[in-house]
Amino acid sequence: MTAQILDGKTYSGKIKDLIAKDIDTLKNKHGITPGLVVVIVGENEASKVYVASKHKTCTEMGMRSDVIRMPESTTKQELLDQIDKLNKDPEIHGILVQLPLPAHIKADEAEILNFINPDKDVDGFHPMNVGRLGIGEEHLVPCTPYGCVKMMELAGIEISGKKAVVIGRSNIVGKPAFNLLLSRNATVTVCHSRTKDLAAVCREADILVAAIGKTKFVTADMVKPGAVVIDVGINRVPGEKKIYGDVDFDAVKEVAGYITPVPGGVGMLTIAMLMYNTLKAACLQHK
Numbered sequence: 001m002t003a004q005i006l007d008g009k010t011y012s013g014k015i016k017d018l019i020a021k022d023i024d025t026l027k028n029k030h031g032i033t034p035g036l037v038v039v040i041v042g043e044n045e046a047s048k049v050y051v052a053s054k055h056k057t058c059t060e061m062g063m064r065s066d067v068i069r070m071p072e073s074t075t076k077q078e079l080l081d082q083i084d085k086l087n088k089d090p091e092i093h094g095i096l097v098q099l100p101l102p103a104h105i106k107a108d109e110a111e112i113l114n115f116i117n118p119d120k121d122v123d124g125f126h127p128m129n130v131g132r133l134g135i136g137e138e139h140l141v142p143c144t145p146y147g148c149v150k151m152m153e154l155a156g157i158e159i160s161g162k163k164a165v166v167i168g169r170s171n172i173v174g175k176p177a178f179n180l181l182l183s184r185n186a187t188v189t190v191c192h193s194r195t196k197d198l199a200a201v202c203r204e205a206d207i208l209v210a211a212i213g214k215t216k217f218v219t220a221d222m223v224k225p226g227a228v229v230i231d232v233g234i235n236r237v238p239g240e241k242k243i244y245g246d247v248d249f250d251a252v253k254e255v256a257g258y259i260t261p262v263p264g265g266v267g268m269l270t271i272a273m274l275m276y277n278t279l280k281a282a283c284l285q286h287k
């Protein structure tokens with residue numbers, strides 16, 4: 001058996017088609033252009049690529065997109081002052097501070113993210129939005145796990161009643177993925193570095209979400225035949241340009257029922273959901 005490929009381009013295209021009509025209505029009927037600002041501090045090369053991609057998509061979708069580039073030496077207070085201005089600007093609906101932050105302000109990450117107005121928090125990282133997701137009141141939801149779930153829904157994959165296993169417990173992917181799957185009535189297990197016999201737990205999964213950041217961590221023997229395998233990994237191997245997922249794609253596709261490739265899978269959904277969140281944030285602020 002060879003798995004059906006969940007192609008990021010197809011499903012991100014479907015999401016963008018769905019929101020394009022609403023962007024048009026907001027602009028032409030209500031005179032509101034949704035506006036996103038991405039703040040990037042320092043010179044992280046991978047971050048520059050991600051930010052350029054967010055800017056391009058946002059502009060293509062007819063929304064306002066500003067990128068604020070701040071130097072590596074930026075202090076916590078300077079960044080908070082910038083966020084304060086954006087919080088108060090009525091033409092800016094979504095604010096995203098690109099991570100990782102430079103080393104000297106990394107420890108302040110929580111304080112910085114918590115300073116963003118929760119209604120402009122298109123990353124869904126603010127404790128208010130984390131809490132809302134936890135009690136089943138989805139407001140602004142982290143883009144990557146949201147994209148995983150939306151892709152399954154658009155592909156007609158049933159989540160309710162299924163056994164789902166999430167590998168990884170990060171605040172950005174693992175924990176919100178747990179909540180999203182649980183609120184869609186899956187029975188969810190979260191595995192992490194201390195999980196005993198992780199392979200056996202994974203083999204029980206009807207839906208397996210890999211978000212650990214280790215190249216080819218999920219091997220064919222860890223996958224139940226016919227399972228849905230969602231690969232959130234974006235791993236770089238020193239000296240190679242290519243990026244690798246957390247799943248050994250070539251071997252696992254022979255066992256799984258559905259699988260997402262890397263690249264060309266979940267990453268494209270992340271950007272589509274950022275557009276969705278920007279539109280949603282604009283609607284929230286003009287209720």
Ligand code: GUN
Nearest residue numbers: 096097098099100123143
């Ligand atoms: N860096 C890598 N992915 C992300 C993301 O989804 N949001 C932010 N803010 N930074 C990131």
